[in-house]
Amino acid sequence: MAQRINYMQQSPEFFKKMLEFSTAEQQSAVEEKILHLVHIRASQMNGCGFCLDMHIKQAKIHGEGELRLYHISIWRESTLFSPRERAALAWTEVLTNLPEHGVPDELYNRVREQYSEKELSDLTFSVMSINAWNRINIAFKNVPGSADVAFGLTKAGLS
Structure with a gap:
């Protein structure tokens, strides 16, 4: 896979x-x-390989357990995540693939049990941010691992 354009150079602002x-x-x-x-x-x-690669390496550098990294895609079945983490993962999923009629009240209420208004607002901005990065990196086919040296991700010890 070859990168299509370098959006960082084309749109630096x-x-x-x-x-x-x-x-x-x-x-x-x-x-x-x-x-x-x-x-x-x-x-x-x-399906953003560039961001998935980068964020797994960042999580590993910051002490995340390997098995938990493997279990993120099966978080509902896994026993490795706390109720607070499960709420964040559910919120991430619903905002990443917005249902036709918006966020269900039941899910909102479940997430609010784990997060204050400030925390939920911050969490929502984080979901917005990663979705934006996913879209630009997918559009321009940024190659997974291509920024490891620049971002200090070689410290993760993953290859």
Whole structure:
């Protein structure tokens, strides 16, 4: 697979703003570990190899367990995720593939049991962010692993 265009060079102003938006996640009220799960699950759902590769490596660098990484796609059946993590994964899925009639009240209420209003707002922005990154990286066929050195992802020890 060859990259189609380099969107970072072609639209540097937009790329800079997207980076700023993503960097703001570091101030999120939601734990970093959960944000990694969100990024990985949305990337799996969207089929974004570049983002999936990058976020798995980031999660591994930040101490995420390998088995949990393997179980993200089967989180409903897995016993490895807390109720709070399950709520984040459910929220990620519903916002990544919006149902025809919006987010069901039942799901919203279940997620609200785990997250404050601020946390849920921050979580929603994180889901928005990863979905935007997925779409641009899929559109322009960014090659998985191609930014490992630039992003310091070689530390993950995955090849």
